[in-house]
Each structure stands twice: as structure tokens, then as C-alpha cells.
Amino acid sequence: MRFWILLAACLPLSAQIDPATRELSRGILKQLIETNTTNSSGDNTAAARAMAQRLLDAGFAPADVTVLVPPDHPTKGNMVARFRAPGSTLQPILFIGHLNVVEALRSDWTTNPFELVEKDGYFYGRGTQDMKSQDATLVTTFIRLKREHYAPSRDLILALTSDEEGGPANGVDWLLQTHRELIDAEFTLNADAGGVMTEKGKPIDVEVAAAEKLYADFQLTATNRGGHSSLPRPENAIYELVHALDRIEHSPFPFELNAVTRAYFERRATHESAQNSRDMKAMLADPPDAAAIARLSADPLFNSLLHTTCVATRVNAGHANNALPQTAQAIVNCRILPGHPAEEVRQQLIRIVGDPQITIRYVSDSGEVSERAPDKAGAKPSIPGPEILKPMEAIADAMWPGAPVVVDMETGASDSKYTIAAGIPSFGIGELAIDHDDIRAHGKDERVRVSSFYEGVDFFYRYMKALSGSR
Numbered sequence: 001m002r003f004w005i006l007l008a009a010c011l012p013l014s015a016q017i018d019p020a021t022r023e024l025s026r027g028i029l030k031q032l033i034e035t036n037t038t039n040s041s042g043d044n045t046a047a048a049r050a051m052a053q054r055l056l057d058a059g060f061a062p063a064d065v066t067v068l069v070p071p072d073h074p075t076k077g078n079m080v081a082r083f084r085a086p087g088s089t090l091q092p093i094l095f096i097g098h099l100n101v102v103e104a105l106r107s108d109w110t111t112n113p114f115e116l117v118e119k120d121g122y123f124y125g126r127g128t129q130d131m132k133s134q135d136a137t138l139v140t141t142f143i144r145l146k147r148e149h150y151a152p153s154r155d156l157i158l159a160l161t162s163d164e165e166g167g168p169a170n171g172v173d174w175l176l177q178t179h180r181e182l183i184d185a186e187f188t189l190n191a192d193a194g195g196v197m198t199e200k201g202k203p204i205d206v207e208v209a210a211a212e213k214l215y216a217d218f219q220l221t222a223t224n225r226g227g228h229s230s231l232p233r234p235e236n237a238i239y240e241l242v243h244a245l246d247r248i249e250h251s252p253f254p255f256e257l258n259a260v261t262r263a264y265f266e267r268r269a270t271h272e273s274a275q276n277s278r279d280m281k282a283m284l285a286d287p288p289d290a291a292a293i294a295r296l297s298a299d300p301l302f303n304s305l306l307h308t309t310c311v312a313t314r315v316n317a318g319h320a321n322n323a324l325p326q327t328a329q330a331i332v333n334c335r336i337l338p339g340h341p342a343e344e345v346r347q348q349l350i351r352i353v354g355d356p357q358i359t360i361r362y363v364s365d366s367g368e369v370s371e372r373a374p375d376k377a378g379a380k381p382s383i384p385g386p387e388i389l390k391p392m393e394a395i396a397d398a399m400w401p402g403a404p405v406v407v408d409m410e411t412g413a414s415d416s417k418y419t420i421a422a423g424i425p426s427f428g429i430g431e432l433a434i435d436h437d438d439i440r441a442h443g444k445d446e447r448v449r450v451s452s453f454y455e456g457v458d459f460f461y462r463y464m465k466a467l468s469g470s471r
Contacts, residue, residue, distance in 0.1 A: 017454050021144060025457045028054060029136040030116040033125035037100045037162075044162040044171075045069055045077030047099045051139050051160055052079045058143040068179060076162040076169035080182045083142060083156040085468075090154035091186035093467060094424070096172060096415055097135045098164035098192060101127040108444045122447040130441035133453050134191035134430045135160055141460040152468035159183050164192065164415050168366050172415040176422045187388070188419040189467075191460075193410040193428020196400060198435050201449070203403035205271065206396040208389065209428025211260040211381035213308070213335040215413035216342040216373060217363040218349060220244055226319075226326035237328035238317045244353045245312045245330060251352045253308035253345075255293050256337055257284075260381040261305050264408045271404060301436065304411035308345060310334040331363065335411060338380055342373035379420045383407060384427045391466030392429070399459060400433075431459045 031050055036042040045067070052065045060081060069077040078099075082092075104113035104126040111117040113126040127133070138158055145152075159182075161171025175183050193209035222240040227233065257265070262284065269280035279296050282289035283306075297303040310332050317328035336345050342362060349360050362373035384407065393405045410416075416426035433452040440446040 017458055021140065021457065022454060024143065025136055025140040028139050029123065029133060032132040032136055033116040033127055034114055036114050038103050039100065039167040040103060042100065043075045044099050045075050048077040048079035048160060054139055055081050055142060058146045060146060066182065068175065070169045070174055073169040076167065078159065078161040078171035078175060081142060081158045083145065083152060085152045085154050088154045092155035092157050094157045094159065094183055094185035094188045095138055096159045096161065096188055096190050097131055097138055098415060099135060099160050100162050100165050100167065102165050102442045110445055118450060121450055123450055123453055124445060124447045126446055128446050128448040129434060131192045131430065133432055133448050133456060137456045137460045138191060140457055141464050144461055154468055156464065156468055157183055157185060161415065166365060172418045176418055185424055188416065188424050188426035189429045190414055190416045190426055191430040192414045193416065194430050196403065196431050196433035198433050200435065203400035203433065205268065205403050206400055206405045206431060207408045208384060208392060208405060209410040210383055210407045211258065211338050212410035212413055212416060213337060214342060214378035216334045216336055216345060218332045218334065218346060219361045219363050219369055220330045220332060221359045222328045222357065224324065224326055227324045229322045229324055232324065237325040240355065240358060241317065241328040241330055244355060244358050247352050248310055248332060248349065255306050258338060258381050260407055260409045264406050267404055267406045304335065305409055308334060308336045308340065310349065336378060338378040341375045341377045343375050346373045379417065382425055388427060391463060395459065395462045395466065399455060432456050
């Protein structure tokens with residue numbers, strides 16, 4: 001292994017996170033958290049321009065920092081920056097992260113979701129886990145490298161984009177279609193996947209995402225002739241919908257492993273509790289042990305790695321308080337294992353519900369409802385090569401001793417689906433340390449440990465150098 005990889009891995013945390021870097025990274029995180037980038041009322045363009053200005057102020061040339069805004073969506077801007085390696089013949093490395101966040105109601109939170117609040121050893125705010133902390137670490141790393149006149153062996157590209165969490169103008173997709181030359185690369189490293197799994201702050205493993213589930217929304221609609229509420233009848237659109245959702249809840253999709261999840265559980269079994277370890281080994285046997293699968297599936301994380309999952313996320317019904325409902329609708333969100341198209345899952349939902357009076361339609365990312373879902377399956381898993389894993393292992397061993405690097409499948413979906421579809425191998429390396437039972441992304445009081453955030457700043461600095469080897 002090259003000397004500079006070993007040096008970067010062996011430097012203690014305090015040698016990397018000096019007071020100026022702490023202040024810089026915290027200031028960037030605060031600026032991002034306090035810029036509302038929700039789909040309903042936020043402005044991604046404002047966040048993109050703010051990050052662009054940070055890089056320009058650090059000495060990046062105006063030609064290397066671009067804010068690109070889709071003509072029909074003025075608040076859906078994207079920032080692309082390039083750290084140049086003049087004369088290099090190597091292809092660039094692309095780092096991606098999304099600027100937008102899911103909705104957050106002030107009434108639900110104990111703090112203001114759009115204010116960075118530090119208390120009890122945590123940073124609170126919408127996006128602290130998903131994924132403005134990672135955005136801040138990437139921007140901080142670009143600035144640090146520029147200030148120290150770092151000379152990479154290849155170009156490094158940073159793209160901070162819009163609408164990964166839903167909306168009409170996904171930034172990665174749009175950039176690939178209209179400005180591919182700006183983000184074309186040998187491979188993509190997505191900070192919106194992967195991570196460091198911890199229990200009460202103790203590192204369990206360091207995860208690199210090499211596969212992800214396909215995202216799909218389905219609209220279930222029950223209709224009835226309605227009537228006066230003083231004359232209730234068994235036929236009720238709400239009741240029919242509730243029964244359908246109950247059947248979906250109690251009809252899990254089949255157990256399935258792929259190359260990535262099998263390797264993940266093989267590695268994980270060596271570092272688990274005695275019972276989990278036995279169950280994982282029994283699940284990996286041929287034939288797999290059904291009781292072991294059931295016990296592991298009781299854990300939401302393991303369940304999502306072993307099955308396609310579908311869950312109701314929104315419900316709307318009725319037209320008046322004193323009338324029987326004529327229509328009841330629900331959105332069922334599915335996360336589909338690789339290799340299975342959304343239409344296959346829609347057909348399975350129809351069989352599970354077993355009620356011809358309930359229609360099940362597909363809802364696209366832009367909100368369009370159609371009778372059929374796409375027939376294209378999610379991308380097959382791709383194992384990252386040693387150029388990605390070797391430096392990761394060296395740095396992880398120094399920063400999180402005893403926590404193995406494991407290749408895993410992202411249980412959600414990310415913008416990697418666009419770069420993979422475009423022929424760019426893509427892997428998740430968002431190494432933010434979060435407790436197994438404290439995953440609050442998309443939820444109330446989203447937070448990240450202050451120490452975890454600064455570890456992330458340190459990690460990306462070390463890892464970016466290890467990948468691009470100063471000339």
C-alpha cells in the first residue's frame with residue numbers, strides 16, 4: 001500500500017480537525033441546514049449558489065464552479081465543481097450529494113428543523129442525517145485541499161443536486177441528460193449511501209453500498225356509492241381500504257439474497273451477538289432456515305435487506321363529516337429488491353389485496369398516475385474494486401478500530417440509480433456514524449452526533465486524498 005495511504009490512515013483525529021476546519025465545516029453545515037430546500041417551499045438554487053460562493057472564495061476558478069438551473073424549475077438549481085489535475089490522463093472521480101430535504105413541520109419537532117441547534121452532544125436540524133452533513137463534509141474537503149495547494153492525480157468533481165427526495169427536476173438525471181460532459185467520470189461515489197453503523201456510539205461496521213433497492217409508489221383507491229352517515233352500511237370505502245392495507249401489512253414479500261447481501265451477512269455474522277450470528281449462518285445455509293429468517297426479519301434493518309417491503313405512507317378519504325365516504329385513497333411506498341421491476345410488484349399487490357373493487361396504480365416521481373408501472377428492473381449489484389475498498393479499509397482501521405468494512409445494499413434508493421443507468425459504476429460512501437436505533441432521516445428531531453460529524457469531515461479529507469494520490 002502506498003505510503004501516503006498509510007500516513008493518511010495513521011494520523012490521529014486531532015491532527016486532522018484543527019480549530020479552523022471545525023469552524024469552517026460547522027459554518028457550512030449551519031448555512032445548509034438553515035437554507036430551506038424542501039420541495040414545497042424551499043430553494044435548492046439558493047443552497048447551490050451558497051456552496052458555489054464558498055468554493056469561489058476558497059480560490060476555485062469561476063470556470064470550474066457552475067450553478068445550473070433547469071429552465072422550467074428556477075428553485076431546482078445544482079452546483080458542479082471541478083478540482084483540476086492539469087495534464088492528467090486518468091478519468092475523473094465524481095462525488096455526488098443532494099441538497100434537498102424532505103418536509104418538516106415545526107409543530108412536530110422539539111427544535112426548529114431549519115435551524116442548526118447543538119445540544120446534548122448532537123447537531124439537530126432537517127438534513128443532519130440525510131444528507132446536509134455529508135454535503136458539508138464534501139465542500140469542506142474541497143476547500144481544504146484547495147487551500148493547501150493539493151495536486152491530485154486526476155480531476156475530482158463535486159455535484160450537489162436537487163430533488164433526490166422527490167420533486168419534478170432530479171438534478172443528477174437532468175445533468176446527465178443535458179450536461180453530461182461536466183460530470184462524466186470513471187466511477188461515482190455517492191455520499192447519500194453507506195455509513196458507519198454504531199451501537200451507543202461504538203462502531204459496529206463501516207458500510208460501502210454496492211446495490212440499492214428500487215423506489216416505487218402505488219396509489220390504492222377504494223370507491224363506494226356513499227350516502228348519509230346516519231345510515232351506515234358495511235360497504236364503506238374507508239373500511240375496504242383499511243382491509244386492503246391490513247392484508248399488505250401481513251403479507252411479506254419472499255425472502256431473497258443477492259451477491260451483495262449474502263456477502264454482507266457472511267461478514268456481519270462474525271461480529272454479531274451469539275443469537276444473531278447463529279441465525280445469520282443458518283439463513284445462509286442451503287436450504288436457508290425459515291425460523292432464523294423470521295427472527296432476523298423482526299429487525300427492521302435486516303428485514304429490509306431480506307425482502308421487498310411495502311408500507312402505507314399517506315391516506316386520504318371522505319368528503320364530509322356527515323357522509324359515508326365515496327372514495328378512500330392511500331399511497332403505498334415500496335422498496336424493491338434489485339432485479340425486480342415495479343410492475344411485478346404492482347401485480348403482487350393486486351394478488352395480495354384480492355379485491356377487484358380496489359384499483360392499484362403506479363405513481364411516478366413527478367406525481368403522474370398510470371395504470372402500469374415500469375417493467376425495467378433495478379440495477380444488478382456491482383462489487384467495488386480494490387481502488388475503492390483498500391484505502392477505505394486502511395482509513396477505517398485507523399478511525400474505527402475493530403469495525404470491519406462491509407459491502408452492503410442500501411435499503412432505500414438514491415441518485416446512484418441514474419449514474420448506474422448512464423454506465424458509470426456507483427458506490428455509496430457516506431461514512432457518517434449513526435446508531436442502529438437512532439436513524440431519524442425523514443423523521444422528527446433528526447440529529448447527528450457532533451463527534452460523528454467531525455469524524456466525517458476527517459474521513460472525507462483522508463479518503464479523497466487516498467483515492468486521488470497527490471502527484
